Structure formats: structure tokens, C-alpha cells
Amino acid sequence: AQSVAQPEDQVNVAEGNPLTVKCTYSVSGNPYLFWYVQYPNRGLQFLLKYITGDNLVKGSYGFEAEFNKSQTSFHLKKPSALVSDSALYFCAVRDERNYNTDKLIFGTGTRLQVFP
Amino acid sequence: GAVVSQHPSRVICKSGTSVKIECRSLDFQATTMFWYRQFPKQSLMLMATSNEGSKATYEQGVEKDKFLINHASLTLSTLTVTSAHPEDSSFYICSASDRPDQPQHFGDGTRLSIL
Numbered sequence: 001a002q003s004v005a006q007p008e009d010q011v012n013v014a015e016g017n018p019l020t021v022k023c024t025y026s027v028s029g030n031p032y033l034f035w036y037v038q039y040p041n042r043g044l045q046f047l048l049k050y051i052t053g054d055n056l057v058k059g060s061y062g063f064e065a066e067f068n069k070s071q072t073s074f075h076l077k078k079p080s081a082l083v084s085d086s087a088l089y090f091c092a093v094r095d096e097r098n099y100n101t102d103k104l105i106f107g108t109g110t111r112l113q114v115f116p
Numbered sequence: 117g118a119v120v121s122q123h124p125s126r127v128i129c130k131s132g133t134s135v136k137i138e139c140r141s142l143d144f145q146a147t148t149m150f151w152y153r154q155f156p157k158q159s160l161m162l163m164a165t166s167n168e169g170s171k172a173t174y175e176q177g178v179e180k181d182k183f184l185i186n187h188a189s190l191t192l193s194t195l196t197v198t199s200a201h202p203e204d205s206s207f208y209i210c211s212a213s214d215r216p217d218q219p220q221h222f223g224d225g226t227r228l229s230i231l
Contacts, residue, residue, distance in 0.1 A: 034219055043122065043209050043222035044160075051217055090159065102148055102213040104220060108159045 002027050004093050006107035013081045014115050021076040021110045023065075023091030032094035033074045034104065035065055037087045044090060050074060061085070081114045088112075119143055120212050122223025130231055131202060137195045137226045139210030145190035146212035150220065151183075154207045166193050200230045 003026045013019045025031055032051050036044040048059025055067040065076045076089060088109050095103040119142040127135050139149055148167050152160040166172040166187035174180050182204075184196040193212075197204050207227050211220040 032217070036219075036222075041207075041225065041227065043120070043224045044211070046219040046221065049219055102215075102218075102220060103150070103162070103165060106160050 002093065002095060002105055004091050004105055004107040006089075006091055006110045008110050009108075010111045010113060012113045012115065015083050016080050019078050019081040019085070019112065019114070021089050021091075021112060023074045023076065023107060024072050025074060025091075025093045026072060027093060031074075033065075033067065034092040034094075035059065035063070035074075035076050036090045036092065038090065038109075039087050047076070047089075081112075083114045083116055086112055086114045118221045120146075120210065120221045120223040122210050122226055124226060125224060126227045126229075128229045128231065129200065132199055133230075135197045135200055135228060137197075137208055137210070137228075139193045139195070139212065139223050141191045141212045141214075141221070144212075144214045144221075146193075146214055147190065148213045149187055149193040150211045150213075151185060151193075151195050152209045152211070154209060154225075160209065163195075197228065200228070202230045204228065205230045 005024045034049045035047040038044045047063050048057050050057050050067045058064045063078050088111050090109050091107040092104040121140045123138045151163045154160050162175050163178045164172045164174045166185050168187050168190050172185035187193040207225050209225040211222045213220045
């Protein structure tokens with residue numbers, strides 16, 4: 001069955017330090033992977049996606065993610081965290097049974113807290 | 117580009133009231149729109165997928181008669197919570213997509229509170 005796992009409910013990091021938010025996936029075919037961020041009482045904002053090509057994907061606000069096929073992972077990273085990065089982060093994979101409807105399967109979310 | 121507008125942002129109403137939430141794609145044509153429900157400190161739960169001009173596809177466990185979805189045009193989908201009760205209180209979010217290889221674009225959500 002297709003699934004996305006975000007093993008950490010919360011990640012704490014000091015401002016200026018690198019951050020990593022973990023995501024692993026399970027699909028039978030080639031994955032379409034996404035990262036979204038949600039600020040309080042707001043919808044989700046798209047950060048980046050992996051469809052094909054380079055394993056290192058660069059996205060908005062200085063975030064990047066590395067696609068690792070052997071480890072079935074798509075961890076979100078940023079070299080230097082900002083307090084304003086504190087938010088809820090969701091990893092998602094395209095539902096390959098429904099490519100024509102763009103349906104996504106979301107992870108449970110990871111709350112990132114960046115301390116000054 | 118790719119802006120999705122969701123309205124209203126917050127609704128407080130009495131039990132038994134029906135509430136309509138609108139989701140509009142402002143600068144693109146959305147062939148597909150999605151409606152999600154999010155409980156506090158939880159992930160998004162997909163409620164239904166709607167395609168313009170056809171009936172919505174509901175996820176298992178979502179009551180079709182309770183949550184009416186209409187996708188009358190390529191830029192507008194509406195979710196009506198009929199005869200709302202306190203247990204329907206939640207954060208409802210819509211998203212829209214114009215192409216299968218593009219990300220979904222999300223509205224800012226509607227906080228529904230039923231008294």
C-alpha cells in the first residue's frame with residue numbers, strides 16, 4: 001500500500017543551525033514527492049517537489065530536499081534555520097492509483113520549532 | 117501565480133445551520149479541486165475530490181448528504197455543510213490543481229465553529 005511516514009512529531013533546532021525534517025515513502029512505481037508548509041490558521045504552501053531528474057531539489061525559502069531511492073526517503077533540509085521557519089511541515093506523495101486526479105497522500109506532519 | 121482563494125475564513129453559527137464554503141482559483145483553471153478537513157494537531161484528511169461538471173468522489177466514511185460539493189466551473193467549487201452540528205467544527209481547506217505534474221495550490225482554510 002502507498003504511504004508516507006514522518007517519524008518525528010516535532011523537531012527542535014537553534015537558529016542558524018542546519019535542520020532536517022524526515023520523510024519516507026512507500027509506492028510501487030516512481031514517486032512524485034512534495035513538501036508543504038503550514039503556518040497557524042493558514043492553508044498549505046508548496047515548498048518543493050520531486051518528479052524526476054536531480055536527486056537534490058531546491059525549493060522556496062532556502063529549503064531543499066534529497067530524494068534517495070534506495071532508502072525511499074525525501075528528507076527536507078535547510079543549511080541555516082530561521083525562527084520564522086517555525087511551522088508545520090507535510091510530506092506528500094502523489095497517489096499513483098489516481099494520477100489523473102492529482103490526489104495526494106500526506107504524512108502526519110512534523111512541527112518545526114526554531115529557537116532564537 | 118496559482119492563487120486559491122477560500123471564503124469565508126471563519127464561521128461561527130448555531131447548530132442546525134447549513135454553511136457554504138467557497139474555493140476559487142484566481143489565475144488558473146482548476147480541473148480538479150480537493151476538500152480536506154484538519155483536526156487540531158493532526159494531518160489533513162481528504163474528504164472528496166471534485167472535477168468540473170461531474171459529481172464529486174467522496175472518501176470512505178465521508179457522508180455525501182452531509183457535505184455537499186459542487187464544482188460548477190473551472191474556477192469555483194463549493195462545500196456546503198448541511199445541518200451542521202458541533203462535531204462538524206473543524207478547519208476545512210480546499211486545494212486546486214490544473215495539471216497532474218503540478219503541485220496542488222491551497223486556500224487559506226475556513227475555521228468552522230458550531231455552537
